[in-house]
Amino acid sequence: MRHRLALVLLVGSLSALAQNYDTCTVLKWETKTYSQSAHITRNHPVYSVRVGETIYQIGRRSTDVEMSTGQQIKCRIDKDHMLVVNQKGKETKYDILGSEAVSK
Helix, strand or coil: CHHHHHHHHHHHHHHHHCCCCEEEEEEEEEEEEECCCCCCCEEEEEEEEEECCEEEEEECCCCCCCCCCCCEEEEEEECCEEEEECCCCCEEEEEEEEEEECCC
C-alpha cells in the first residue's frame, strides 16, 4: 500500500513539473522607456511576441537584447508574465506590458 501511495505521489508531482509551452514568434523589438516602479524609469528592449492569435508586448529589467526579430521561441503565459525558454533550457520571466488581438 505504501509503494502504491508513493507511486501516485511521484506521478502527480512529475505532472505538476511538466509545463506546456507554445511556439511563439518574435515580431520585433524596440527600445522603450518603461518602469517596474513609480520612481525609476529606464530604456529597455520591449519585444512584440505572437502567441496564437494574440500579440504581447513584453519586457524585463535587463538592457541586453536577448531575442531577435523572426526568432522562434518556446513560451508560456503565467498570469501577468511570459516565461521564455532560452537555448540552455532555462526559463526567463518577462513582464507583459500589453496585448492585442491579431487583426485578420
